[in-house]
Amino acid sequence: MSAPADCQLIGNNGEIAFGALQAGLDLSYGPSMVFFTWGGCDEMDEVSGDGSAELLDDGLVEITFAYHNGDEAILKAKRDTSSTAC
Template sequence: MSVPAHCQLIGRWRIVEADLWDRGYLDLVAPAAIVIGADNRGEIAFGAMQASLDLSYSPSMVFFTWAGFDEMDEITGDGSAELLDDGAIEITFTYHNGDEAILKAKWEPSSTACSHDRRQTLVS
């Protein structure tokens, strides 16, 4: 696995909507977010779920497997996040032997990871 030359997705993203859950559920414990690291690792948290991500990259997309806990139950799955034309990302989040959710996330301005490079890429 390698990190892409352009860090378009690396950083912290605020999950703002989902097709299966309302905003109240997404932000149940803390503001829903996904963190995409440059070290093939990341995190996602929404509702009562928290998970670690193992990432692989392409220039405008990341693919991941994940493992974590939801209300003390161990859960796993896989997914991907893709950069959209409006600068947001669309996350496909699949539970092993379970539901698939589509989430949308927006860049968190307070995120400093690769923010300068990312803004230049989106403006170009």
């Protein structure tokens, strides 16, 4: 059983984890989008790519996540409201 996907964005950096992938993010911001490049490990293999996250009208976030010279995934996420901000 795998854990739910997790994405955290803080300033110009972030982290994402889903499935066997764990990666760090370098971020840049637009008015309603975040653009990123990423690098990390997927099943012990070094991987990298780029992507973007867009806030949709219904409050969901759509994340386009592409591996360098490889597959692309589109994820839809909602904010976890059970945690509190520091």
